[in-house]
Amino acid sequence: MLINFILKNIAKGFVSLFGVASLLFFLFNLLGDPSRMLLDQREDEQQLKNIKIKYGLNLPMHIQYMNYLNDLSPISFHSTNPDNYSYLSQEKSKITWMRTGNFIGVLKFPNLRNSFQKNDKSVSSILYETLPNTMLLASTAILIALFFGLLLGILSALKVNTFLDKSIMVVSTLGMSLPSFFSAIIIAWLFGFVWHKYTGLGMTGNLVEVDDFGEGSKIVWKNAILPSLVLGIRPLAVIVQLTRNSLLDVLNKDYIRTAKSKGLSTSKIIRKHALKNALNPVITTLSGWFASLLAGAVFVEYIFNWNGLGKEIVNALNSSDLPVISGSILIIAAFFILLNILVDISYSILDPSVELK
Numbered sequence: 299m300l301i302n303f304i305l306k307n308i309a310k311g312f313v314s315l316f317g318v319a320s321l322l323f324f325l326f327n328l329l330g331d332p333s334r335m336l337l338d339q340r341e342d343e344q345q346l347k348n349i350k351i352k353y354g355l356n357l358p359m360h361i362q363y364m365n366y367l368n369d370l371s372p373i374s375f376h377s378t379n380p381d382n383y384s385y386l387s388q389e390k391s392k393i394t395w396m397r398t399g400n401f402i403g404v405l406k407f408p409n410l411r412n413s414f415q416k417n418d419k420s421v422s423s424i425l426y427e428t429l430p431n432t433m434l435l436a437s438t439a440i441l442i443a444l445f446f447g448l449l450l451g452i453l454s455a456l457k458v459n460t461f462l463d464k465s466i467m468v469v470s471t472l473g474m475s476l477p478s479f480f481s482a483i484i485i486a487w488l489f490g491f492v493w494h495k496y497t498g499l500g501m502t503g504n505l506v507e508v509d510d511f512g513e514g515s516k517i518v519w520k521n522a523i524l525p526s527l528v529l530g531i532r533p534l535a536v537i538v539q540l541t542r543n544s545l546l547d548v549l550n551k552d553y554i555r556t557a558k559s560k561g562l563s564t565s566k567i568i569r570k571h572a573l574k575n576a577l578n579p580v581i582t583t584l585s586g587w588f589a590s591l592l593a594g595a596v597f598v599e600y601i602f603n604w605n606g607l608g609k610e611i612v613n614a615l616n617s618s619d620l621p622v623i624s625g626s627i628l629i630i631a632a633f634f635i636l637l638n639i640l641v642d643i644s645y646s647i648l649d650p651s652v653e654l655k
Contacts, residue, residue, distance in 0.1 A: 304639065311635040316367075318631045322624045323366050327359065332620055336414050354383035369409040370628075375401055410625035415617045421625035424610060429629065431505050432599065432606035434522060436591040439530035440584060447534045448580070451541025452568065458546060466538060473535030479597035482528045486601060489524055499524055502603035525602045529595060533587040537580055544576040581644055589634040 326332065333349040350356040354365055365384060368374045376386035378400050386392065386404060396403030410421035454466045490501035503521030508514070548554065549572055557567050595608035603609070607626055614622035 303642070307639045307642065311632075311639065314635055315628065315631060319367065319370055319624075319628060320363075322627060323363055326620045326624065327362075331355075332414075336618075357383070369411060372408060373403070373405055374409075375403050377401055410628070411621040413614075413619055413622050415614075415619045415622075421621050424622060425607070425625060425629060428605060428607045428610045431604065432592055432595050432608060434505065435526050435529055435595055435599070435604065435606060436588055438522060438526035439528075439591055440533065440588050442526060442530035443534035443537055443587070444584065447537025448541055448573075451538045452545060452573070454538065454542040455545040455549070456568075458542075463542075467542075470535040470538040473531045474539075476531065478528060478532065478594055479601060481531055482525070482598045482601040485524055485528050504603070504605045506605075521602075521604070525595075525598050525604050528598050528602075529591050533583070533591070536583055536587070540579050540583055541576065544579050545572060548572045548576045581641055589630065589637050592630050592633055 333346055333353070333355050336349055336353075347356075354362060357365070368376075368384065375384070377384045379385060386402070386406075392404045392406040394402050394404050407422070410425070412418045412420050413424060416424065450466050450470070454463045457463045486501045489497050490499050494500070499520060503518060505517060505519075505522060506515050507518050507521075509516060545568075554567060554572060592607065595604075595606060596611055597608070598604070599606045599608035600612050607629070611623060611626050613619075614626070
């Protein structure tokens with residue numbers, strides 16, 4: 299049953315990615331001629347022609363579309379002629395499973411193509427360099443939000459309608475209403491500038507920094523504190539309110555009253571019975587927020603000058619680097635799909651009454 303559910307959702311995920319990839323292809327082609335975006339105002343006819351041939355932009359639109367899907371597909375077909383656009387010259391990890399005439403069938407990692415601006419650097423290598431930094435921020439932000447969100451949410455539910463409960467609700471509402479870019483500016487200014495001598499934190503910084511002599515590099519973990527904190531504010535505020543409301547609902551159930559009548563302590567009732575059944579909406583929120591943080595890190599990373607996927611997307615937008623933009627969006631979409639599958643599976647573990655369909 300579980301295997302069938304996973305396979306069915308993986309198939310749905312591929313269909314969703316196909317839709318996203320198709321939308322990106324036609325959207326970017328409707329925005330204008332990518333070859334002219336590449337050359338900007340410096341083009342001449344010969345340069346334009348060379349660019350079109352190099353990137354296959356001289357081909358009919360439907361052929362370009364098929365080539366695009368062929369590059370993304372792990373099972374693809376390529377020409378053995380080096381002058382043909384579909385010639386597979388840059389793929390290192392591939393297994394040839396078919397050879398016929400001038401074409402071969404290969405099993406490979408999806409090819410996200412090459413950057414228009416970074417000396418033909420592959421998009422995969424760009425994502426490999428930047429995505430882990432964004433994942434670090436997103437993971438740390440979610441851990442901060444989960445720990446403090448559950449703690450404050452439980453405390454607020456146990457002290458319902460008290461001054462403490464109302465104070466927590468006011469602060470959480472404020473946290474949800476503040477845009478990330480505004481929070482980033484305020485927190486960077488306060489902790490990285492005004493209180494710098496107390497915090498030791500800077501307004502900007504990367505995970506890996508070059509030393510003063512330019513001869514080596516070092517990991518500076520403290521640079522991740524402020525951007526992670528900013529990213530975690532909104533999901534923390536949401537988790538506080540969800541935990542409080544869900545826990546209050548569960549505490550009114552009959553089986554909780556029965557547990558109380560048996561003389562179980564409040565902490566044991568919360569830990570063993572109530573919290574487990576109150577976590578479903580929190581898990582749903584966490585899954586959505588984690589994937590959203592990958593996309594929402596754009597402004598935060600740019601403000602803190604953090605070398606991550608968000609900052610890379612901004613730079614790509616400024617330079618009309620379409621392959622980097624589309625590759626980044628596809629990665630974020632893949633995370634959304636994967637997390638939705640994991641959330642559905644976790645539902646069945648936390649709540650056996652939930653059926654996998």
